[in-house]
Amino acid sequence: MRLKQDDSNQQKSSQETFANAAAKPLILLFCLAIVFFFLLLWALNNLSQLVSSQTTVNEAVNWPDQSITIAIAEEPPQLNNSLSTDQSSGMILGHVMEGLLRFSDDGSIEAGIAERWEITSSTATFWIREEARWSDGSPILAKDFVFSWKTALLPETASEYAFLLYTIKNGRAVNEGILPENELGLSAPEPRKLIVKLERPVAYFDKLMTFPTYFPIQEKFYTQKSERFGADAKDLIYSGPFIIKTWVHGARLLLEKNPFYWDRDNIQLNQINIGYITQDASAKLNFFQDGKIALTDLTADNLDNAMKNRWSIKESQDGALFFLEFNHRASRLTSNLSFRKALQYTIDMDELVYQVTKLPGYLPGKSIFPVWLHGTNRLLREEYPAPEVELNSAIAKRHLKQAQRELGISVWPDLVLLTGDTPTANTQSEWLQGVLKNKLDLNIKIDKQIFKQRLAKMTSGEFDMVMAGWGPDYDDPLTFGDLFASWNLNNRGRYASREMDNAIEIAQSSTDPNDRVKAFNSIQQIIFDDAVILPMYERGLTYVIHPQLKNVKRRVLGASTDYTKAYVTSPP
């Protein structure tokens, strides 16, 4: 026993001496490792400098150079304007391309590539300015528009946004391959005169011209590039205020002022350096704080941080409406009006916006038409205020009982709420689940799906309710108004009513502004009376901006964010 203890003591002390002896080479190894790591960095640095000589200095704003640095969320997926459908590409295209008309500073429509235009109920005529040039210096002519629109409509192009061109005579027939392309109602009788025959009277045709699908394409360049058109900086020819100078995929884009742009004298920025591409909002805020980027959006999480730092916080509307869409297919319980009414009398959208979402800029949903849409003289919602529901749990419960009788069920089964997988969708669906459980004792099963799968389930009708959203395509109430037409494929809940279809037909083909707003009002009323959807909120934007950067436009339509007319003021 004693012997053993002695032995272990001895072993311990020998271990200690060994550790102390071995520690010396170990420390040496540590030092060597650190030196090695730095040597490696140094070598790599030299190596990378050999490979690419150009190093970019990113500064949020630079006054003498009139240049700014910004971050975007994702690489623009498609810069071929006849195929492009998404916002990221739309933002870039809005800076480097221009259509016949463009947005003015106050958000209305003004002359762009066309110096004047005339729209009647059967034709639209555009006169293109003499000084309009492509970025290679060649003139922009009417045929460039004819080519672009024709390309978008050809069946083999398979453009998802071709439907926006159905306003052109025979546009739909050409797109569906029924008529040949030369039957299209487009002609260029003079090099700088474009005549568009319309399929039906389109009161908002001028407003469509700011949409990327309507931008021009130079035929020679397009055919020369074929599949590569829009794939890289050198694979595009530009008609807008800026050109893409360099494009390192996934990393950065450098936009430079277009020397051939007709209105170049009114463009003040020389460079827009898109230095970072990341979806991470906190990372972007860190870049902002570090003086690397000039503007970034805020989320609920980092709003406090921004306020503490006393940055200039701005808010604006993003134009999109989010709503709870019901499945109106006859097999679903949600096709019952009394049931939908019960929910309408229960769900408090003010609570959702002010207590759950808690972000400035957001507005509680009241109507299918967001507040920013224009009526005849004033805003549509000022001329025709949205009908408001007074929340009342007694009425709600009565409606629910009524629904039960009509449907002939004694107990409500679990209802499926289809949602997306974003953090926002999580909070909102859980809130909704809680509200319906507490107030109506309804059990909601949340079906969380990634974007594409949610769309697939929406289209096939595998839901009772879905949290859906809609962003505007053009500046007319119809962009929201025709959503629930029985023929509209985006009407994924398959709502169908004669009354609604009639109102939409008037809004589509009438050219009398008064008739149209009246039609919009009845659409608004039907949506409310029939509880077709429950508008949840209008999305807002909250962002911080560098104090020296002025005249940046956040729009509900077109390129958002729009830096075309922005400028940098001198440092204070």
Place this chain on the structure above:
Amino acid sequence: MWTYTLKRILQGVITVWFIATATFFGMHAVPGDPLSGEKAVSEKVRANLEIKYGLNKPLEEQYLIYLKNLLLGDFGISYTQENRSVNDIIKEHFPISASLGILSLIFASISGALWGALTALYRNKYPDVVIMFMVILCISIPSFVFAAISQLSLVNLNSLFNWSILPVGGWGTVWHMVVPSIVLGLSTMAYLTRLMRSSMLEIVNSDFIRTAFAKGIPPQRIFLRHQLRNAVLPLVTVLGPSIAAITTGGFVVEMIFAIPGLGRYFVQAVQQLDYTVIMGTTVFYGAFLVFMVIIVDLIYGLIDPRLRIDS
């Protein structure tokens, strides 16, 4: 040696084929497809799109076409980045992920081995306890937390000194790589530290060390030649899979530091159901992983003569 290598390569090819097949059918079994967008399109347009991408053909035929293209090394065109080929995407973005991954692996393996040796040397003493505590932290805290914290501290450091010590994010110079590669390597480093520690402890008690002591070999030499060299062997085993894990697992770190690596395409493709990119990146990473494991197996022989495969 050669037959062994050939056998391993053949096994690798079968593995990659299996990965490709499983991914292909799994991906097509998921509801939805890359062509469905936010705005619904008419049946005509939809049919046109399907023809354009060859999705109108029966699945088995698509699979055969895919395998044929795979053999030719053509991954096809991305659905979301519509005019870029998947080959281009991999060619442009993999080197970025790889350079970041290799740097972080160098950092992780060297420091992991050294920390592990240190803890074994001072087993149950002060350095051991402290380091092992840190190791547990590094293993259990996910990398995006470290990424966010390190970025925030960098911002604060930069504003404190009013001078950009290291860039907060982005890509372009070596200095952009320092913080992300360390963050990326932390969990691997911690894992390797534990591995190294246990492997060292095992060797310390083995017979040949006792013999070495008995022969009177100086302790420094025993430590370096007999203990360290033998203990490092298990580390090499996990290095292969670690390379793949680091180069693929960098998605979150890449996003936070705005690094244009392949990780974001790998993850976003799945969210977007971008068939060609899913297939391309999965098969590529699969092949890469298999390749790394083979390489590591062959490297064994160089490190440990006992494991050298005879012909």
